[in-house]
Amino acid sequence: MVLRIADAVSGGEVVPVETAHISGVSYFTIGEYGVEFLEFLASSGAKVSILTTSNPAAIDLSGLLQVDEKVVEGQSRISKALRSMGVSIFYTCAPYEFILTRPRTYHAWAESNAITYINTFRDSWSDKNPGPLALLGAIAGFVPKTALYTLDGRRPTAAVEVNIGPLGPLEAGVVGALIGERIGSGVPYIKGAVFADEESRREFAAALSTYSAMVFAVVEGATPNWRQYLELADFRDKIQISAEDIASYVRDVETPDVVYIGCPFADLETVLQIVAEVRGRGPTKRPVYISTSPGVYKQIQRLVEEVSGYNVKIFSGACLVVSPYTRRFRVIATDSLKAMFYIPKLHGVRVVPCRREECLELAYA
């Protein structure tokens, strides 16, 4: 099947890949037909031939997100099928946290934030492979050699100037979304962007690929080999992003039912910052949900228990985008542009953007 797809999309050429990361493994998003597809592959004896990880599921590791029995059963069938094919069911949208991909190595990843992160901040090479293709590629060990697996296909096509100062997570997300919306396709070459921290890089990568089809940007000074990319550049578009653009994107904040941090999964530093804040201030008035990766979650078990007494609910292996649990809320406040895009579409819940500090203020308001 991978060869047939390659005939259609890459002139029959394929590229061997070191790792794969599959998405579309939540029962909420793929439903019965998705489960049957995975069970069919598993029952045919298919096995992955390379390290293969999986995106978040509909339920979290410790059962914090209560969902109905049908979803629990469907999710467990998905886990069984994935496990029998040899997929690491380490449900995370931030596999780059523990798979330290090297520059100019090939990968078949399906989750857009993760692809954009490794393409942009590591110059590791992955195109956006649809979830089923990433899985078939993991079994075959290769995927179609589409443009982003070639240097020519990674040639910057749009010059973007961002002179705003250090970008926190929300600002970085807005910059990613604005570039995505204004350019839409191609490869942006970004000058002047300074990311305040790891969380900001994650939010930028997630937003760029949520608000456009792009999964690669060259960030001057940050992307490995950026000088070579600048030499190759063939700019057809030129845009500027200003502080005013960001301000106009962040509308008035309405009082939420809950605050949500962790789309993509929050890194350890972010979790520890929030823990320190609530330890100093006491229990929040509105719940704060934080999704983080299983690796981080397992290291902070004691803190997870402690802050649950402060109304802070840290969970892992699932997120509020792909879990039906989200439907119980009316309004969610978040610093994630990706959550802001998907939650209203998938769950019909309103989402308002806020900077991390403002989100926490809202939790105490």
Ligand SMILES: C/C(=C\C(=O)O)CCOP(=O)(O)O
């Ligand atoms: C629905 C989503 C993920 C999943 O089904 O695993 C979120 C959207 O993912 P993209 O990779 O940004 O399309």
